[in-house]
Amino acid sequence: MQATKSKLKEYINQYLSLWDFYGVIQVLQKGEVLFEEAYGFANIEFNIKNDVNSCFSLASMSKQFTAFAIMILYEKGLLDIDKPAQLYLPKDMKIEESITVHHLLSHTSGLYNFYNFESDFFAEYNKTEYSRNDFFTRYINKKPAMPPGQLYNYNNSNYNLLAWMIEHVSGEKYEDYIRNNIFLPLDMKNSDVDDGCKPIKNRSCNYSRDFDEIIKSPYHNEKYSIGAGAIVSNCADLFKWYTCLRNRKILSTQSYTRFFKVNKDNYCYGLEHHRVYDTDRYSHGGDHLGIGTYMQNYFNEDICIIILSNNEAINQYRLSNAISNILFQVDVDAPTKYKEMTLNDSKLNEYCGTYLKDKIEVERMNGKMYFTRFKGNLHIEIYPIDEGKFVRRFSDQLHPYTIDKNENGKMTFFGYVKE
Numbered sequence: 001m002q003a004t005k006s007k008l009k010e011y012i013n014q015y016l017s018l019w020d021f022y023g024v025i026q027v028l029q030k031g032e033v034l035f036e037e038a039y040g041f042a043n044i045e046f047n048i049k050n051d052v053n054s055c056f057s058l059a060s061m062s063k064q065f066t067a068f069a070i071m072i073l074y075e076k077g078l079l080d081i082d083k084p085a086q087l088y089l090p091k092d093m094k095i096e097e098s099i100t101v102h103h104l105l106s107h108t109s110g111l112y113n114f115y116n117f118e119s120d121f122f123a124e125y126n127k128t129e130y131s132r133n134d135f136f137t138r139y140i141n142k143k144p145a146m147p148p149g150q151l152y153n154y155n156n157s158n159y160n161l162l163a164w165m166i167e168h169v170s171g172e173k174y175e176d177y178i179r180n181n182i183f184l185p186l187d188m189k190n191s192d193v194d195d196g197c198k199p200i201k202n203r204s205c206n207y208s209r210d211f212d213e214i215i216k217s218p219y220h221n222e223k224y225s226i227g228a229g230a231i232v233s234n235c236a237d238l239f240k241w242y243t244c245l246r247n248r249k250i251l252s253t254q255s256y257t258r259f260f261k262v263n264k265d266n267y268c269y270g271l272e273h274h275r276v277y278d279t280d281r282y283s284h285g286g287d288h289l290g291i292g293t294y295m296q297n298y299f300n301e302d303i304c305i306i307i308l309s310n311n312e313a314i315n316q317y318r319l320s321n322a323i324s325n326i327l328f329q330v331d332v333d334a335p336t337k338y339k340e341m342t343l344n345d346s347k348l349n350e351y352c353g354t355y356l357k358d359k360i361e362v363e364r365m366n367g368k369m370y371f372t373r374f375k376g377n378l379h380i381e382i383y384p385i386d387e388g389k390f391v392r393r394f395s396d397q398l399h400p401y402t403i404d405k406n407e408n409g410k411m412t413f414f415g416y417v418k419e
Contacts, residue, residue, distance in 0.1 A: 015335040023309030026235040042204035056308040059286025062231035067270030103148040104158040106263040112142040130223035152265035156228035163227025188237040196222035204310040206290025217290030242304040277328040315396035338385040355416040
């Protein structure tokens with residue numbers, strides 16, 4: 001075990017020497033801590049460093065708690081997963097009758113997905129005062145993109161609806177139901193649902209980069225994340241949650257069988273399942289402005305890997321997979337950064353321009369290139385690693401950006417043609 005600890009420490013230190021990581025990494029096997037360390041700042045303004053007890057926004061890692069809460073209602077006989085979801089929603093929030101609760105849980109509802117570049121949700125709407133009905137009407141209550149059950153399409157709308165379903169069926173606010181039925185029974189005293197207003201003890205602030213400066217992550221109203229995000233927790237509480245799932249606490253065996261059942265594209269209910277190392281891995285990540293989280297669970301081997309971050313420097317999926325490779329005695333390559341390719345000014349200028357007004361722009365300023373977001377309010381430095389291939393300067397990417405000419409000779413980025 002000591003050799004494994006040494007390998008973990010060596011690899012993680014090598015990887016983090018490349019990136020300015022803020023957050024906590026914890027690796028446990030059979031209750032033994034193999035690695036646990038905190039990095040960077042919880043709050044730059046007050047010079048407060050992260051520690052192993054710091055609490056972080058989980059982003060989409062929150063979905064498993066929403067799904068679990070639905071399973072509690074299911075076990076109590078208060079809803080039927082295979083019945084139309086609209087039976088359990090308020091009268092003014094009806095959706096297509098053929099969409100079941102199961103379709104929402106498994107991201108197979110076929111609902112319109114407003115998480116796209118064309119939408120003004122991220123650039124404008126999610127900064128406004130929250131109105132549940134207006135949010136539902138503008139972004140969710142639209143003609144479905146496809147029939148339910150046909151395809152997997154990861155969509156936060158599914159989990160927004162599940163949260164409102166929890167409120168309607170239970171008669172409690174979402175945050176109260178999660179606290180009373182999950183957090184308190186599991187003694188998760190450091191976990192809460194962020195509504196954007198309440199102070200949360202030991203909570204780390206989220207940071208991003210604009211040009212080469214560290215800034216507070218752009219504001220968004222966290223109420224719009226209900227059910228799909230917004231939970232705040234720390235490593236100690238998440239290990240209690242892992243133990244709940246490993247030991248099958250709270251729910252019956254029958255309900256757990258349904259909770260962990262694999263649906264389309266390896267998605268269960270709020271968790272992904274993959275068969276790796278000849279064993280079962282259940283995991284989920286979270287990504288948002290200033291947030292990068294990931295948790296891998298190997299129940300058979302009693303392994304829990306937790307990465308929580310309050311900046312966007314690392315790729316938590318790459319790092320976590322390397323950690324699991326080490327634990328399962330699979331060779332890992334030494335971590336590296338993409339090598340920068342030298343391109344002349346005229347070639348670089350070909351990539352610059354507006355690809356989607358106020359949403360996707362590529363600019364050159366002071367000899368550097370930037371992917372510009374949110375009406376020019378966030379500038380992400382990128383550099384070329386090959387012709388038509390770019391990566392972020394200050395954060396690790398699994399997949400480089402592609403900016404290239406289409407069959408008509410027009411430069412495209414994310415499928416959008418340069419204006």
